[in-house]
Amino acid sequence: MDSLVDIELTPQTSWKKNTIISAKSIDVFYGEKQALNNITLDIPENKVTSLIGPSGCGKSTFLRCINRMNDLVDICRVMGEIKIAGQNIYAPEVDVVALRSQVGMVFQKPNPFPKSIYENVAYGPKIHGLTSGKDEMEEVVEWSLRKAGLWEEVKDRLHETGTGLSGGQQQRLCIARAIAVKPKVILMDEPCSALDPIATAIIEELIDELRKNFTIIIVTHSMQQAARVSQRTAFFHMGNLVESGATKTIFTAPNDERTQNYITGRIG
Amino acid sequence: MTNMLTNPSRLRKSRARAETRFKWFGRIAIGVSLIFLFVMVGSIILKGKSALVSSDVAITVGLGPDAVDPSDIQATRFDALMKKSLREMFPEVTSRKDKKKLYGLLSVDMGFELRDQILQNPKLLGQPQKLWFTASDDVDLFLKGSVDRTVSEDNRRISDMEISWIDSLSEAGDIRSQFNTKFFTNGDSREPELAGILSALIGSILTLLVCFVVSFPVAILAAIYLEEFAPKNKLSAFIEVNINNLAAVPSIVFGLLGLAVLLNIFGLPRSTPLVGGLVLSLMTLPTIIIAARAALRAVPPSIREAALGMGASPVQATFHHVAPLALPGILTGTIVGMAQALGETAPLLMIGMVAFIADVPSSIVEPATALPVQIFLWADASERAFVEKTSAAIIVLLVFLVVMNLLAIYLRKKFEKRF
Numbered sequence: 012m013d014s015l016v017d018i019e020l021t022p023q024t025s026w027k028k029n030t031i032i033s034a035k036s037i038d039v040f041y042g043e044k045q046a047l048n049n050i051t052l053d054i055p056e057n058k059v060t061s062l063i064g065p066s067g068c069g070k071s072t073f074l075r076c077i078n079r080m081n082d083l084v085d086i087c088r089v090m091g092e093i094k095i096a097g098q099n100i101y102a103p104e105v106d107v108v109a110l111r112s113q114v115g116m117v118f119q120k121p122n123p124f125p126k127s128i129y130e131n132v133a134y135g136p137k138i139h140g141l142t143s144g145k146d147e148m149e150e151v152v153e154w155s156l157r158k159a160g161l162w163e164e165v166k167d168r169l170h171e172t173g174t175g176l177s178g179g180q181q182q183r184l185c186i187a188r189a190i191a192v193k194p195k196v197i198l199m200d201e202p203c204s205a206l207d208p209i210a211t212a213i214i215e216e217l218i219d220e221l222r223k224n225f226t227i228i229i230v231t232h233s234m235q236q237a238a239r240v241s242q243r244t245a246f247f248h249m250g251n252l253v254e255s256g257a258t259k260t261i262f263t264a265p266n267d268e269r270t271q272n273y274i275t276g277r278i279g
Numbered sequence: 280m281t282n283m284l285t286n287p288s289r290l291r292k293s294r295a296r297a298e299t300r301f302k303w304f305g306r307i308a309i310g311v312s313l314i315f316l317f318v319m320v321g322s323i324i325l326k327g328k329s330a331l332v333s334s335d336v337a338i339t340v341g342l343g344p345d346a347v348d349p350s351d352i353q354a355t356r357f358d359a360l361m362k363k364s365l366r367e368m369f370p371e372v373t374s375r376k377d378k379k380k381l382y383g384l385l386s387v388d389m390g391f392e393l394r395d396q397i398l399q400n401p402k403l404l405g406q407p408q409k410l411w412f413t414a415s416d417d418v419d420l421f422l423k424g425s426v427d428r429t430v431s432e433d434n435r436r437i438s439d440m441e442i443s444w445i446d447s448l449s450e451a452g453d454i455r456s457q458f459n460t461k462f463f464t465n466g467d468s469r470e471p472e473l474a475g476i477l478s479a480l481i482g483s484i485l486t487l488l489v490c491f492v493v494s495f496p497v498a499i500l501a502a503i504y505l506e507e508f509a510p511k512n513k514l515s516a517f518i519e520v521n522i523n524n525l526a527a528v529p530s531i532v533f534g535l536l537g538l539a540v541l542l543n544i545f546g547l548p549r550s551t552p553l554v555g556g557l558v559l560s561l562m563t564l565p566t567i568i569i570a571a572r573a574a575l576r577a578v579p580p581s582i583r584e585a586a587l588g589m590g591a592s593p594v595q596a597t598f599h600h601v602a603p604l605a606l607p608g609i610l611t612g613t614i615v616g617m618a619q620a621l622g623e624t625a626p627l628l629m630i631g632m633v634a635f636i637a638d639v640p641s642s643i644v645e646p647a648t649a650l651p652v653q654i655f656l657w658a659d660a661s662e663r664a665f666v667e668k669t670s671a672a673i674i675v676l677l678v679f680l681v682v683m684n685l686l687a688i689y690l691r692k693k694f695e696k697r698f
Contacts, residue, residue: 078588108590111590116584116588118585122579134589135589135590138595
């Protein structure tokens, strides 16, 4: 599965050169019900892409296609292809475990393991065998916690339980846990919806910081948040990708009437 | 506005009445169940506590070289020596019938008791010694006051003559009552004063051990597979229904199954903890599976998502995160299942664990009996002194159960994690 990491990017057109994720004709069905309809979307590297749209529009479903979390839903079928660094992640030979080590995820509700802070962050590197020895693991844990802006707050209580932290700290712990395996992409499914405004602001700053090293895709209900943190935005509506482009363009001069209606609060 | 909030309307009154009524129904229900519990436990303890005390009689035994040869103690006829000593204590007894009654003051094992005391302490030899011996069950019952002296002699188990012997012995201080250690160190016996609970207790422990070793891993693996890995289709639904049905099958049916399959087809040794444990594990399996599945289901899905999202394989996610969180619930369910198995009698009757077992079993393939079966046997015994033994055995069973439940609580507290 190293090919997923080391693959050489094929030379493409100017901005496409930066594309890391390329989804082509994605259809998703939950049983009989079609949740996503022919989605084609390119996602640029080291940028924040936000997926917005009203509830049930399929933005979370699309996000979960990117690390194949939808495989866990028995009745879910995904058709089409998603290429990450040129490799189709739905190809039969792809190892889902390796894929998820490259595509991390942060969930809506902070869900640290009921173990110590240290163990939470060390879990990923441990199961993927990324470190050898205790010292190296401690370095990775510190690096991840520093990246997630949590180090100063928890460095004296690394061996206390992660679930004892505040909601915002827990969410940053989950981010630290996700980046500890040094993935290419981080998926965030409404990471701030369970947090207060101050914790939200901290996470948003963090997202801006993290995009230097990671490609981030964030699903959000808050249009202000999408405008604040993302460079590119994709608007979903009723299982369709209505339009996507630079965040500024989407929010100031949308092409589609539905986008216009959504960002002005008339639908949603 | 204030009027609207405070004015007692008809509706409000009837609502308040309904609340009060319900509270009282609840309290009455709890009261009734507590009364039942107290009556049951109280009557068992009242009946059983006398079995924890036993009576001993002191007899002076001549242990000179003419009676016991110090170089060959084992060759002594201890029983005859005891009888001789008894006759010497009551020289007025002459007729054969009365002598028999006199010997009946002590338990039939008096010869063995004498031998054991001498072997334990050979210094006793040489001169007459006053030694303590277990009183027979009739004497014991009389001393505990369960024989009414005013009843005519024909209607009681102990005659006037025996009463006079006992009275003279107790006047001389040659009768004592003390804690009945024999009850906890002896196996079953036909003589109530010698019967103990140890063989049944060990039999129960061995049986439960087999039951645990077989049912715990099987049930846990089945539950984890069904809950975490099995595809949700018609087959898994069918299996689920059948596991639930299995939990409702009367236990005697499992006994029949054990008889037909384990004993007759596989030819396993009958009356043994091995077979008993296997039969009970059939019964315990569905209980543990159902409890374990409920515990696994109670683990928040966000934990699974977190683990899988980190790139853990399903097996890693289950064994690193989900199963440890479900462990307290699984252990509680297991101990509830084991407690059920401990109290189970019917299936053990079918596979022959109802036999009279005087020896303490030392392995799972030796014949054994179990606590509830021992209770059943003693409850059925004809000797009156077994009544108190039955209650005492029930107390032992209840204490065993309480210990198991405390263990369950301890384990739950130990492994419980907040999230």
